[in-house]
Amino acid sequence: MSDVIQLLPDHVANQIAAGEVVQRPASVVKELMENAIDAEAKTIKLILKDAGKTLIQVIDDGNGMSPTDARLSFERHATSKIRSADDLFQLHTKGFRGEALASIAAIAHVELKTKQANDEVGTALVIEGSAVSSQEVVVTPKGTSVSVKNLFFNIPARRNFLKSNTVELRHIIDEFHRVAMAHPDLSFSMYNNGSETFNLPMSNYRQRIVNIFGSKTNEKLVPVAEETEVVNISGFVGKPEFAKKTRGEQYFFVNHRFIKSPYLNHAIAAAFDGLLKQGTHPSYFLYLEVDPQTIDINIHPTKTEIKFDDEHTIYALLRSAVKHSLGQFNIAPILDFEQDENLQTPYHLKNKPANTPNIEVDRDYNPFRQDSGLKAKHQRERFTKQPAQQWESLYVGLESKSSKSLDNFSEVHFESDNEAASIFDDSQETQNKQATYQLHNKYIVSPIKSGMLVIDQHRAHQRILYEEYLKNITIKDAVTQQLLFPLTMHYSKQEIGMISELREDLEAAGFIFDTLEDETVAVSGVPVGVSESEVSIILEALLRDVENDVPDTHFSAVDLLAKSIAKSLAIKTGQTLLKDEQEHLVNKLFACKEPNITPSNKPTFITMSVDELDKKFI
Numbered sequence: 001m002s003d004v005i006q007l008l009p010d011h012v013a014n015q016i017a018a019g020e021v022v023q024r025p026a027s028v029v030k031e032l033m034e035n036a037i038d039a040e041a042k043t044i045k046l047i048l049k050d051a052g053k054t055l056i057q058v059i060d061d062g063n064g065m066s067p068t069d070a071r072l073s074f075e076r077h078a079t080s081k082i083r084s085a086d087d088l089f090q091l092h093t094k095g096f097r098g099e100a101l102a103s104i105a106a107i108a109h110v111e112l113k114t115k116q117a118n119d120e121v122g123t124a125l126v127i128e129g130s131a132v133s134s135q136e137v138v139v140t141p142k143g144t145s146v147s148v149k150n151l152f153f154n155i156p157a158r159r160n161f162l163k164s165n166t167v168e169l170r171h172i173i174d175e176f177h178r179v180a181m182a183h184p185d186l187s188f189s190m191y192n193n194g195s196e197t198f199n200l201p202m203s204n205y206r207q208r209i210v211n212i213f214g215s216k217t218n219e220k221l222v223p224v225a226e227e228t229e230v231v232n233i234s235g236f237v238g239k240p241e242f243a244k245k246t247r248g249e250q251y252f253f254v255n256h257r258f259i260k261s262p263y264l265n266h267a268i269a270a271a272f273d274g275l276l277k278q279g280t281h282p283s284y285f286l287y288l289e290v291d292p293q294t295i296d297i298n299i300h301p302t303k304t305e306i307k308f309d310d311e312h313t314i315y316a317l318l319r320s321a322v323k324h325s326l327g328q329f330n331i332a333p334i335l336d337f338e339q340d341e342n343l344q345t346p347y348h349l350k351n352k353p354a355n356t357p358n359i360e361v362d363r364d365y366n367p368f369r370q371d372s373g374l375k376a377k378h379q380r381e382r383f384t385k386q387p388a389q390q391w392e393s394l395y396v397g398l399e400s401k402s403s404k405s406l407d408n409f410s411e412v413h414f415e416s417d418n419e420a421a422s423i424f425d426d427s428q429e430t431q432n433k434q435a436t437y438q439l440h441n442k443y444i445v446s447p448i449k450s451g452m453l454v455i456d457q458h459r460a461h462q463r464i465l466y467e468e469y470l471k472n473i474t475i476k477d478a479v480t481q482q483l484l485f486p487l488t489m490h491y492s493k494q495e496i497g498m499i500s501e502l503r504e505d506l507e508a509a510g511f512i513f514d515t516l517e518d519e520t521v522a523v524s525g526v527p528v529g530v531s532e533s534e535v536s537i538i539l540e541a542l543l544r545d546v547e548n549d550v551p552d553t554h555f556s557a558v559d560l561l562a563k564s565i566a567k568s569l570a571i572k573t574g575q576t577l578l579k580d581e582q583e584h585l586v587n588k589l590f591a592c593k594e595p596n597i598t599p600s601n602k603p604t605f606i607t608m609s610v611d612e613l614d615k616k617f618i
């Protein structure tokens with residue numbers, strides 16, 4: 001047979017690529033605005049006709065392009081933003097694929113005017129169907145103006161697919177908001193059919209949000225701030241009483257880029273746990289800054305999804321930061337026992353010794369000397385005038401029972417996998433590697449630096465499994481084990497309906513359903529670690545939980561699912577554990593993000609200090 005493979009002509013390839021990049025006018029708006037920001041513009045103007053269907057124009061006062069670059073910019077894979085594959089891991093710009101302009105030019109009429117600061121004159125280009133139809137020298141201000149006309153003129157099916165102007169405009173406004181919110185230090189304006197829709201002067205984050213969402217927003221915002229080595233978190237969450245029925249005002253920005261993250265959204269929902277009315281969603285405007293090397297934004301052509309290297313830490317920090325803010329601003333009870341205190345210690349302060357209080361002592365002090373009264377008064381004043389924080393620090397180093405046990409407690413909390421062992425007494429560890437004992441087939445007891453640790457085996461295992469399943473479900477990374485014969489079970493129609501709703505999540509957790517209709521469920525695959533006999537136990541527990549909890553969102557359903565599986569599968573009280581099983585459990589527990597509580601907030605372990613033991617012997 002003769003060869004059949006052909007290379008696609010460029011304009012066809014561009015049209016195909018355009019399908020990925022440009023879904024609707026809003027996609028063009030996003031790409032053009034991001035290019036303007038990358039070009040270091042300070043002022044960005046968006047002009048629309050018919051919600052972008054007839055015209056989308058973005059005018060910026062950025063760096064502009066040379067005549068050659070102007071032509072090149074419409075070539076596919078033409079980008080000034082990366083030169084080598086390594087640059088991909090160091091991205092500080094929005095674009096990097098070099099696809100946007102080429103794609104847009106493949107499906108619209110494009111006019112470009114651009115001039116660099118030091119040039120006398122600029123360049124004007126007209127491009128139609130990927131080909132340059134005219135290039136001229138023009139007088140134009142510094143910066144770039146890109147006009148995109150008659151979007152999808154050559155793909156009638158796509159053009160007909162566009163929604164009403166109202167809907168398309170809504171999408172454009174969403175993109176405009178996202179870009180504008182990520183860059184309050186730039187000024188943005190937007191016009192549709194000649195009238196000004198938005199005018200956002202340079203400002204700060206709070207002001208930008210208020211300018212977009214209206215002045216009433218101001219009083220609703222609670223600031224969030226947390227600086228750690230992994231991530232810097234800033235921004236605002238809405239007070240719980242203003243939570244909305246729809247998930248409207250929920251924004252995450254990572255390194256000044258709007259992203260969608262159901263996983264991080266869950267962290268916020270968890271921070272608001274118990275503060276919201278059923279069926280309402282908190283507003284949030286949160287800005288995360290991370291080292292570009294620790295994220296991958298290359299997983300989606302429109303770049304709204306992102307992969308973090310250390311998703312779980314970010315989840316925990318985010319949740320803790322939001323909880324902390326709600327507490328600080330008296331929105332949640334301040335004494336929040338669920339809170340992971342250790343997460344609130346910024347990383348750079350962790351493990352650093354506390355400052356030794358600097359107390360000056362007057363060694364010449366003589367109570368019988370004339371002026372000593374004055375001196376004493378002077379000293380008293382000095383103490384009472386200590387600012388609160390320094391005043392507290394006077395206690396550092398004093399062996400108070402509470403602060404001591406708290407310290408150890410928080411040390412227990414948040415050590416990473418290999419460091420977790422540090423709570424255990426080093427000497428004991430090396431001398432006797434298996435320093436755990438099982439009590440009444442229920443508790444695992446182990447000596448630790450400060451005294452003794454008592455772990456509830458069932459609860460601890462619940463925590464471990466819960467975090468494992470949550471992770472598997474969220475990143476859809478579960479391992480399935482195929483059953484030899486499908487397992488068939490019968491439920492009521494209503495119950496089948498509930499299972500169907502959770503089907504996707506159950507599958508993400510590792511289940512495979514052959515049948516799920518009428519009154520029959522047939523399961524042909526189960527998550528690794530789940531035995532055949534446990535399947536019905538899990539499903540039943542899940543149905544019970546769903547009925548009791550009525551999860552109204554996908555996220556609480558996932559949470560519930562992980563909780564149910566964990567509860568059903570956790571080792572039971574009464575089960576004898578071998579020494580290495582005990583050790584394994586302890587290590588796994590302290591590798592968890594929140595080792596101290598079960599998924600339903602019950603303590604998983606307690607500690608007893610030597611001091612407390614000593615007291616019992618008095």
Ligand code: ADP
Nearest residue numbers: 035039073079080095096097098099100101144
């Ligand atoms: P990318 O942004 O991924 O590099 P684009 O197709 O969006 O790809 O743009 C191609 C190139 O054109 C950019 O890398 C940049 O050099 C140049 N460019 C595009 N828009 C502008 C602008 N508004 N100002 C200056 N240069 C621009």
Ligand code: MG
Nearest residue numbers: 031035095100
């Ligand atoms: Mg771009």
